Amino acid sequence: MELAIRNVTKIFDGFTALDNISLNVRSGELIALLGPSGSGKTTLLRLIAGLDFLTSGQILFGDEDASAKSVQERNVGFVFQHYALFRHMTVLENVSFGLKIRPARSRPPAAEIRRRALELLDLVQLTGLENRYPNQLSGGQRQRVALARALCIEPRVLLLDEPFGALDAQVRRELRRWLREIHDATGHTSIFVTHDQEEALELADRVVVMNKGRLEQIGTPDEIYDNPVSPFVFSFIGESSSLPVKITNGQVWLQDRTIGLTEPNAPDGPATLFFRPHDIEIVDGCGGCIAGTVVASRRVAGTKHVEIEIGAEQHRVEIELPVEHPAATRSRIAFRPKKWKVFPASGEPLYHTAPAPAETHPATMLGRVAV
Ligand SMILES: Nc1ncnc2c1ncn2[C@@H]1O[C@H](COP(=O)(O)OP(=O)(O)O)[C@@H](O)[C@H]1O
Ligand SMILES: [Mg+2]
Structure with a gap:
């Protein structure tokens, strides 16, 4: 199912939570909505x-305007961070719930509901646990039940709001890989909310970066x-260092020198x-x-993170060096970014990659991504 979000704005009591968001999601795509807390991800998903x-x-x-349709009419599947399972129902009852409550005319026969629920439990690797109650499961297992429950109604779109947010790092990483496999096996169009950039970059076909209600x-x-197009994206995704500079006749100046x-x-x-701490070379x-x-x-794992005070x-700024580099506190050090971007204080962002210092490279203007 394709999805088109067109110029969507959401205002709560005078507060603009979403500001003119446009986004097309392709059928079968796994999209991550990524942004800091309060950027509007949950609002968009809701x-x-x-x-x-x-x-x-x-x-x-698809071609159908869903804006005024109810949750049931849209037939979406949800998994939320704290979307508690029904405690008094077994795993199997939880998974089949969405089908059991359908009106008689659209409800499959009981045997078919059971077959489908068991098949989904197999998909989420919980076969054998169908008669357990939620409090007899681990957090990761509960979220897998929640996913099976969301899939059981054969949703047109699957929506996941920080589904692994409450789990520990190791379980998160496992479930992340497993979710990608399930997605590839079932082919659902899925939108996944996270504030964890690693999760978004590893899992998604495309990432939608949100900030303050904007895309x-x-x-x-x-x-x-x-190719981050804004200072926000550059600093939000991955490690980054930045310095205030001045542009004069195409030359980048730092304080009083080029x-x-x-x-x-x-x-x-x-x-x-802006540059990445590892995208630098030390110069004499x-x-x-x-x-x-x-x-x-x-020391951070296999490298050394060195903080340098300039001028x-x-x-x-921080740069990354091999662990054996002798950079000692209070020593002088000189470097040059190998890849960088300059964002004028006002106006459009600029795009620039892999320059060689002696050559001039035509920089390409990149318009803001259409929203
Ligand atoms: N029902 C509501 N009433 C008023 N403000 C809301 C409501 N829901 C969300 N907001 C506000 O909208 C902004 C975006 O919230 P949300 O979509 O939950 O962000 P995120 O999921 O990215 O953390 C926040 O500032 C939040 O306080
Ligand atoms: Mg949220």
Whole structure:
């Protein structure tokens, strides 16, 4: 089932929770809605489900306008973080519930409901536990029952709101992989909410990054990570360092000196330079690089994270070095980003990749992602 969200706005008592969101979801796609707490993810999911109504805009299921339809008419499946199972019902009764409560004319025969529920329990690898009660299951098992329950009604769209949010990291990682496998096996169009970027990047076909009720960027995990279109996306996804800079005639200036980076299409004026801590090279001399004093260094797994203080204004950035690098506290160090982006303080973001310091590279203007 394809889904089209068109210019959706949701206002609660004068507070705009969703601001003109547009998004097309392809049939069979697994989409992650990713954003910090309060960015509007749950609100958008509830509007798609029909649990709440739009202030303006339209939601289409296929060619059909679903905006005014009820939850039942939309036939969506849900899994929520704290969507408790019915405690007084067994696992099997929980899974078959959605079909049992259907009106007689659309309800399958009891034997068929049982067959389908058992088949789903097999899919979520809970065969043998059908007569247990929810309090006899682990958290991960309960969420698998919740998923089987959501799938039992043969939903047109599957909606998951931080379904693994309450589980510990190890179980989360396992369930994440397993959810992707189930998704590939059943082919449901699915929308998955998370505030965990790792979960979104690992699981989704496309990621929708949300911030303050707005859609910041839509793209594949690679696009989002490699080509963030805004300072928010750059700093929200993955590790990042940033510095206030100035653009003059396409040259990037840090305080009173150039740093060997050019951005020919950037308008003159203040801007912010972003780079990933691991996308840098250490240089010897400093005729066009970033230099500073090491103020802290810590080992993180296989690398060393080094914090550097730069210039009189004492801006701090972090870079990543091999563990054997001798960067000692209070020593001077000079580096150059190998990939970076400059976002003018006002106006459109710029796109720039893999420059070689001696060459000039045409930078491409990238319009804000259409929302
Ligand atoms: N029923 C409501 N009434 C008033 N404000 C709401 C309501 N539901 C959500 N909000 C507000 O809308 C914003 C987005 O909330 P939500 O969609 O739950 O964010 P997220 O799921 O991304 O954490 C928040 O500021 C929240 O307080
Ligand atoms: Mg939420």
